[in-house]
Amino acid sequence: MTLPNFIRSMMSIGAINLIDRIVGIVIGICLARMLGVQAYGIYAFAMAFMGMLMIPARWGQPELLLRETAIAQVDAQAFDPSTFARTSGLFVLAVCAIAALLSWPVIAYRYADDGAMRHALYMILLVLPAYVLLDLACYGLRGVRKVVPAAWFVTPVPNALVMIGLGIFFLVDRLALNPTNALLLRCAALGLSALPAWLLLFRTLPLSSAAAAPRLRFAQLFRLGVPFMLLTASSVLMSRTDVFILGLFKQPADVGLYNVAFQAAVLVDLGLQVSNFITTQEFARYHASNQRDELQTFAIHSARITLVIGIAIFAFLVVFGRYLLGILFGHEYQSAFSIMVVLAFGKCIALLFGEPGFILNMSGNERTTVRIFGATALSNVALCLIAIPIGGPIGAAWASGLSLMVWRLLAWQAVRKKVGISCAVF
Template identity: 30%
Template sequence: MSLRSPLSKTEALRALLFRNGMASFVLRALNAVAASSLTILMARYLGPSGYGIYTYALALVILLNVPTQGGLPILLVRETAAALAQSRVDLVYRLWRWATTFTVGLALSVALITLPIAWGFRAHFEPVAFNSFVLALLLVPLIILGNLAGAALRGVHRVLLGQLPEYVLRPALLLLAILAYLWLGRDDMRADVAVGLHTLAAAVALLISVPMLWRARPTTSTARAPEGERPPEWLRSMMPLTLLSAMQVILQYTDLVMLGFFLDSETVGLYRVAAQASLCVGFGLLAVNLIVAPQFARDYARGDRARLQQVTTLSARLVLLLTLPIMLLFLFVAEPIVTLVFGDAYGGSGTALRILAIGQLLNAAFGSVVFLLNMTGHERDTVKGLSIGVVVNALLNLALIPTFGINGAAVATAITLLIWNVLLWQAVRRRLGIDSTALGLRVAA
């Protein structure tokens, strides 16, 4: 019996990881379905101009609030798990209080600074656009607090439950709110109404998430942390994580914000539809990353480079298998797909969708470079690569958007994806001695 025990434990661990990986895949798939449905509804009922205002208001406010969330969710998961491993439940509660206070304080600071400025320039905005911006300022802290609740749940080992607030509850509630609004016979959907419904959905999702966290909270310990313990350390630890998060957010929204600056809201709406549709190409990479990320960490910790290379190559080939057919579909029939799904008004985004689809294929072709670096403790290389990507993306958008419009923004995004993936691919080869692509090329010792 004792001889079979280690094997049984290993098999049980593999089965648990597989079940969690598949369950996470299902949750992300549900999120993708809800997000796609929301994009279609918003695009159809708001029209290109209204959808552009909605998108631009959210993008601008999210960029303003980058410091508010930063790396807090990752920090919350890590420090909660570490404190529980030391039976320091009191420290867990202090961490949660500090994170909540920090988030609310920064969100209020951003609002107090930006609202007077926005009020001073309100004459330059349409009333709908100004209202959308104000409501979005209220929305962002609700989203962030919901994300922190999910991170705390993952920190207490409720991994699947911790994904519900961000990936299931909020998009599902927003979808229900919009459908209910339309079912009531209202045909006056505007951008500010859409942002208001988004804010309502985020508030309800947060109200559901808090009791979930309360029920999953660890029992109180007798030990008490000395006053002032850890906040400075948490703040220092959060800085590189915040920088990494900021780089990702800036890369995601720079093109939208610049389009809104140089062109009209209708153009922003057209580009947003193309950008959202192109994410379908990269869904295979996201799904595979969820499954292989724990394996990367284990193989690296064991020093098993041969196994790490094998898993990396197989996963990269699976990613290409899932990515290539969708990219080819968009490459040949982009306009019919866009007009069928979103309406005739969005037919002008077909070329941008083709360009972005090629960019997503390039992103997938280099494999799981971000996860390989982050799961093996080389997140600084990720930050360097993303930082260069942010600068390149901003310069390319600045150069291409005034002349080429949404197609210029799409080219800027595709080139940026290629450049920073090459940089991270080189970092993986240098740091880990493996090749992240489907080719599995031999790396010189």
């Protein structure tokens, strides 16, 4: 992919992502205002709990499907992508069912005296399979270069449906929003989005010849998905450990403040999120075609573009963030400003190193990614366990930001060693 094509794709995906980000912020504002700090904290903790359950539930299948569908377009000996997608979907549903059966008694015992939290966590067990199935379909669409439809289905369409649901709660006086029915809205939106995404995927996937394509079994998916599952585990521990541990040690109100700050700080990664929709499959193709120079040029150019976008958004948040938090979310959330700045700063520095994790994964070095990401994620857990009891939400922000910077630095060094290229902006 040439740089002009990348920029054009990024602009089209960026427009979708910008709309989605605006809708996501509006949803966050509505939830924060309609639920209040305490109930919003319960909602945020439940979503963090789902993040932990996603570690086994996904079992690396979305990333694996993306890679195999991308490779199938240039390798006649690859797995049949239609069979792979169908078998992978059944596999994740089975894992979600097992996760729900194991989690139910734990939730019932741990939150026997907290009905609001218990019911919210029960609802998460229904949200989980809907989320994983939609995620799997969108990754498959990206693998066959249906990037724009994947970008629409992954969050804009579900978010639009959630907005409709919140509008109904707002307009109908007898309907009161609480964490449980807010999660029910999320579950319905994900399920309604997953159905057309899967239909489009099966209409698009190419077919390999039966003679050339190897057979596929659950045992193979289990084995092939382990490195990506471990990577997901590391990713979740990096991104959601702070919220989860904060909810264990502090009050739901602290979780609510932190989650608002986190949502705002994620804007720094807007360019990176848009870029990843385009670059991931291109990394796989460049490496499969042994185009190392083109891979390095593409990686550096995309990293520079995402850094410029990140710096601009960080500067905006520093100057106007406090006022926006008060105006949009309410004055009770203004104390989240310092947390937001710390989180945004860590994300901005991390952008200097590009996206080395995806390059390692798409070049067949996912085990290296797992080792680095796993070690960094475990250190993040340790830092959170130390910093959160002492510093609360601001301690969680410093622990999360430092861990993210270290991860990107180590992964960048691994790309130079394993792939033989540099993906940083310098």
